[in-house]
Amino acid sequence: xxxxxxxxxxxxxxxxxxxxxxxxxxxxxxxxxxxxxxxxxxxxxxxxxxxxxxxxxxxxxxxxxxxxxxxxxxxxxxxxxxxxxxxxxxxxxxxxxxxxxxxxxxxxxxxxxxxxxxxxxxxxxxxxxxxxxxxxxxxxxxxxxxxxxxxxxxxxxxxxxxxxxxxxxxxxxxxxxxxxxxxxxxxxxxxxxxxxxxxxxxxxxxxxxxxxxxxxxxxxxx
Numbered sequence: 001x002x003x004x005x006x007x008x009x010x011x012x013x014x015x016x017x018x019x020x021x022x023x024x025x026x027x028x029x030x031x032x033x034x035x036x037x038x039x040x041x042x043x044x045x046x047x048x049x050x051x052x053x054x055x056x057x058x059x060x061x062x063x064x065x066x067x068x069x070x071x072x073x074x075x076x077x078x079x080x081x082x083x084x085x086x087x088x089x090x091x092x093x094x095x096x097x098x099x100x101x102x103x104x105x106x107x108x109x110x111x112x113x114x115x116x117x118x119x120x121x122x123x124x125x126x127x128x129x130x131x132x133x134x135x136x137x138x139x140x141x142x143x144x145x146x147x148x149x150x151x152x153x154x155x156x157x158x159x160x161x162x163x164x165x166x167x168x169x170x171x172x173x174x175x176x177x178x179x180x181x182x183x184x185x186x187x188x189x190x191x192x193x194x195x196x197x198x199x200x201x202x203x204x205x206x207x208x209x210x211x212x213x214x215x216x217x218x219x220x221x222x
Contacts, residue, residue, distance in 0.1 A: 009040075055101035055187065056094055061086060061176065062106040062165055066215070069209045075208035076108055076215065077163065078200075090213035096193035096221040104176065104184040108164045111180055112202035119166050119201040121157045124174030126187040129154050134182040165204055169219055171196040190221040 049056050059081040070077040078089040094100055114120060122130050131154050138151030159176040167176040171194075177185050190196075200208075200215040208214035 013115075052098060055099045057101045057103065058092060058094055059103040059105070060089065060092075060167065062104065062108050064108045064110075067212075068205075068211070072205075072207035074193065075205040076200075077208060077213070078167075078215065078217070088213045090217045091220060092198065092217065093220045093222070096190050096192065098189065100188050101117050102167070102176070102180055102184075102186045102188065104167060104186075106164060106178050106180070106182050106184070106206075109181045111161055111164055112204045114160065114166075115203065116203045117188060119168070119175060120156065120160050121176045122175060122177065122186075124169070124172055124188055125176065126189075129156050130176055131155075131185040132158070132179055132182050133185075134179060165201060165215075166201040167198060168201045169196050169198045172219075175201070190219075194221045195220050 061081055062076060062077045063078045063079065066077050067072050067073060079086040080089050080092060081087075081208070122128055131152055133152040137153050140147055140149045140151060150218040158179050163177045164180040165178045167172065167178065172188070172190060174188055176184060178184050196219045198219045200218055203209070204215060209216065212218075
């Protein structure tokens with residue numbers, strides 16, 4: 001069984017590589033407390049994200065083996081991937097009135113029941129869709145001219161049996177279902193600045209679901 005700190009350091013290298021491929025550039029976030037510990041608020045920015053004409057990228061990672069406490073044991077959690085590694089998802093800051101590119105890298109291979117019957121349906125994203133890449137839908141091959149990259153799916157919903165988590169912001173009518181062992185890319189815009197609650201709408205762990213920085217937190221648009 002791995003401790004939370006060991007998990008974070010162990011995942012960082014793999015996550016950074018995946019995020020660079022799918023996101024193209026780093027995330028910018030503000031970080032608050034999680035898991036009963038206080039973390040100094042930090043704003044992480046990148047030169048690419050400072051360009052208003054390009055999408056602002058936020059990369060989240062879902063991992064499952066963080067030790068919540070001695071009684072709850074392993075619980076899933078969202079983390080934010082910044083230039084210096086994984087950080088708390090208690091507070092996610094992003095600009096209002098700008099296109100957001102959200103990348104979610106999910107290491108959880110187990111599905112979960114949904115809190116609401118339509119939580120497997122995408123809402124609030126550009127065109128009402130998400131892009132999903134997983135080991136089961138990528139089928140590249142080697143050709144005479146090099147690798148032929150194929151795979152990934154653009155979806156407006158995820159089969160109920162495949163949903164592991166969601167990233168849901170009720171105040172924005174935003175719902176992004178996340179399939180098991182997948183990477184999800186979604187685009188959306190927060191038209192009005194403010195503070196909104198984000199949460200996971202699957203039954204993915206009693207302690208984690210109700211604890212800020214694990215499966216819920218705040219999204220601050222300004």
